[in-house]
Amino acid sequence: MAFENPPRERIKELLAGAGNVAVVGLSDKPDRVSYMVAEAMQKKGYRIIPVNPTVSGSILGETCYASLSDIPEPVDIVNVFRRSEQVVPVAEEAVKIGAKVFWLQQGIFNEEAADIARTGGLEVIMDRCIKVEDSILLPGGK
Incomplete structure (x- = not known):
């Protein structure tokens, strides 16, 4: 069965x-899309936890971790x-935590x-920008 994202109402709830x-x-x-999206989400009231093994210290004022498990x-x-071909281990770790x-x-x-994520009990959203979805579904903020 082909993958389908949850309905918009469910994404709004999430x-x-x-x-x-x-x-x-x-x-x-700051000129990277990931930074701009995370910064916008932080300003909307989400707690952003950076995960990047090549960065030590902090990003956007939050401690940066090498992995989800940390x-x-x-x-x-x-x-x-x-990249799409690099996300399987991330899914496995998301289930683990x-x-x-x-x-x-x-x-x-x-x-x-x-x-992997669905089998592990997670809801899955793919090929959607979290910032765009948040702006459409929660325009006034959380």
């Missing part, structure tokens, strides 16, 4: 209920900025990763 959003592949460079608190949404949602950014699609 965003409204989210607190911690781990952003895998978040760049520390995050010492619960994660609601794992938002992924990685007990995240609620596995979200692949616009242009990122991987059926195997989606199956």
Whole structure:
């Protein structure tokens, strides 16, 4: 069966209920899309947790972790900025940490990763920009 994202009303519920959003592949460079999206989400009230093994220190004022497993608190949404062929291990780790949602950014699609995440109990959204969805579904903020 072909993958389908949840209905918009369900995506709205997921965003409204989210607190911690781990952003895998978040760049520390302000001109990168991952940075701009995460910064916008942070300004809307989401707690952004950067995940990037090549960055030590912090991004957007938050401690940056090398992997999802290193995050010492619960994660609601794992938002992924990685190439489609690199997301299977991220899905496995998202299941391992007990995240609620596995979200692949616009242009990122991987059926195997989606199956892993769904089998592990996560809701899956692929090929959608979290910032765009948030702006459309929660224009006044959370």
